[in-house]
Amino acid sequence: MKEKILKELEKRVDIPAFPNVLARLNLILNDENADLDDVAKVVMLDPVLSGKVLSYANSSVFGNVKVDSFSTAVARLGLDELKKIAYSLKVKDVFVKLDMVDIHSFWKHNLSVAELSQRLARYVNVSEASANLAYFSGLMHDIGIIVFFYIMPGAYLDFLENFDGTLPLEQAEMEAFGIDHAELGAFFLEKKWNLPVQIVGAVRGHHLPVSTNADIQNAAGLIHIADSICRSQGFSYGVECSDSSFRSEIWEMLGFSLDDVFSIIKDMEEAVLKAETILGIS
Numbered sequence: 087m088k089e090k091i092l093k094e095l096e097k098r099v100d101i102p103a104f105p106n107v108l109a110r111l112n113l114i115l116n117d118e119n120a121d122l123d124d125v126a127k128v129v130m131l132d133p134v135l136s137g138k139v140l141s142y143a144n145s146s147v148f149g150n151v152k153v154d155s156f157s158t159a160v161a162r163l164g165l166d167e168l169k170k171i172a173y174s175l176k177v178k179d180v181f182v183k184l185d186m187v188d189i190h191s192f193w194k195h196n197l198s199v200a201e202l203s204q205r206l207a208r209y210v211n212v213s214e215a216s217a218n219l220a221y222f223s224g225l226m227h228d229i230g231i232i233v234f235f236y237i238m239p240g241a242y243l244d245f246l247e248n249f250d251g252t253l254p255l256e257q258a259e260m261e262a263f264g265i266d267h268a269e270l271g272a273f274f275l276e277k278k279w280n281l282p283v284q285i286v287g288a289v290r291g292h293h294l295p296v297s298t299n300a301d302i303q304n305a306a307g308l309i310h311i312a313d314s315i316c317r318s319q320g321f322s323y324g325v326e327c328s329d330s331s332f333r334s335e336i337w338e339m340l341g342f343s344l345d346d347v348f349s350i351i352k353d354m355e356e357a358v359l360k361a362e363t364i365l366g367i368s
Contacts, residue, residue: 088264094237101236104279105176107132126160145363174364181232194361198321200224201357202312210340216304223288224309230271256293268293307336315354
């Protein structure tokens with residue numbers, strides 16, 4: 087069944103394309119001579135996105151100190167934060183028309199995991215590249231669930247309605263379809279959106295981080311831990327899952343300490359709050 091699903095995905099033309107503004111943004115960010123003004127010009131081509139960026143720059147995250155121009159908002163955010171906001175909002179907007187999943191909870195979970203993944207990096211010895219990769223991969227780590235709905239809406243909805251949570255979701259998907267949402271999402275990001283192999287690899291491995299590339303493995307591990315923490319605290323995408331989804335060996339592999347737990351929970355609360363602020367939901 088796996089091959090049938092992947093072939094169906096490859097031939098489908100109705101699945102949303104990678105947002106044009108993000109494609110333009112990636113081209114600029116790959117130019118070592120690009121600066122913040124170049125990025126701002128691209129974001130301004132999308133009036134809705136630029137309006138949301140201005141709104142976010144005026145939010146409680148920045149102490150409600152008001153700015154009244156887009157250029158000032160961009161200066162306040164900086165290059166890295168502006169890219170994160172652009173990705174967070176545009177990737178979410180691509181899939182807003184899907185009515186078989188609580189799209190607000192879904193993206194709140196994914197963005198919370200992205201934020202927490204990057205924050206977790208400071209507790210362990212991983213590179214800055216791993217931390218940044220964890221954010222962007224974390225944002226899209228469960229996109230395979232939405233792809234399942236696009237490819238086989240009736241069958242996947244029936245699957246979820248009969249899913250009792252006694253098994254990890256990814257294991258139940260493998261038994262039912264021969265592929266899980268991590269692999270399906272990675273295939274989609276690679277074949278349909280042409281995203282970098284690092285993001286594809288981290289999304290594919292977020293339940294079982296095994297890679298010969300240290301940055302991919304570390305990013306996938308950070309996403310796994312963040313995902314497990316968010317779900318254990320009730321910030322999930324609406325699917326109840328078995329606690330066995332959490333792999334303690336990944337916690338140990340990355341070098342986390344139990345002494346960090348309370349600080350990590352505080353980080354999670356702040357990550358969820360930031361996700362709500364970015365998305366304009368509660």
